[in-house]
Amino acid sequence: MDLDKQIGKVEFYQRLLAEMVSEERFSFYRLVIEKGLSEAEMQEVIQVVTELDQQFEEQKEMGYIHFSSLLVHFAGMLNPKLKPYEAIQALKSQGICVNLMETLMPLAYEATLWDKK
Template sequence: MENKGYDTEMLAFHVRLLSQMSRADHYPFMKMILEKGLKEEEYQEVLFLLHTLHNKYEDQKEEGLLDYTSLLIHFAGMLNMKLHPDDTIEALRKEGMYVELMEEFKQIIIKDRYVETRFPVKAR
C-alpha cells in the first residue's frame, strides 16, 4: 500500500476522530483538524491552549476586565501554524467549543476591522 504523506500514527488518530463524528457538518473544528493534517500531539496542544485561555478568560471576567484582546493575541500567536485563527474561531464556535470565549474573540476582530476601515492608517 502506498504511503501518501500520512504516517500510521496520524492515520489512526484521524480514524478515531472520524468514528466520533456522525455528520462532518456538525463538527467543523474536527473537520478542519483532519483537512489540515494535524497530528494528535498538535491537536492536544491546541486543546491545551484553548483550555488555558478559557481559564484566563474566566479569571479576567471575574476580576471585571472587559477587554480580552491580549487573550486573542496569545491565541493567534500560539495557534498551530497549520490553522488560521479566524477560521479556527468560527469552527470552534459552530462546534460549540469554548463558545463564550470564541464570541469575545469574534467581536474583537469585528471591532478592529471596523476601526481599520473607518480610520485607515496612512503610510508616510
C-alpha cells in the same frame, strides 16, 4: 498494491469522510483533517484554548471588558497550519469554549480585515 497506492487511497477516503462530516457539529475536527494536524497538534490547540478559557473567566470576574490580549495569545500559540479566525469559528461551532470564542470572534474578524489593508 504498493504502499504509496494504499496511502493515496487512505488519504482519498479521509477527504471523502471530511466532506461527509457535518460542518456544524464537528467543524473543528473537520478543520483538523483539512489542515493535516496530527493528534498531538490538535491536543495542543485544545490545551491552549482551555487555558485561555480559564484566564477569560478569571478576567471577567475581575471586571475586565477588553480581551484583545487573549486573542494575541491565542494567535501566537495557534498551530501555524491554522488561521485564528477560522479556528475560532470552528471551535465555536463545535461547542468548545463557546463564550471565549464568541468574545474573540469579532476581535479576530477585525484583525483579518486589518491584515487585508
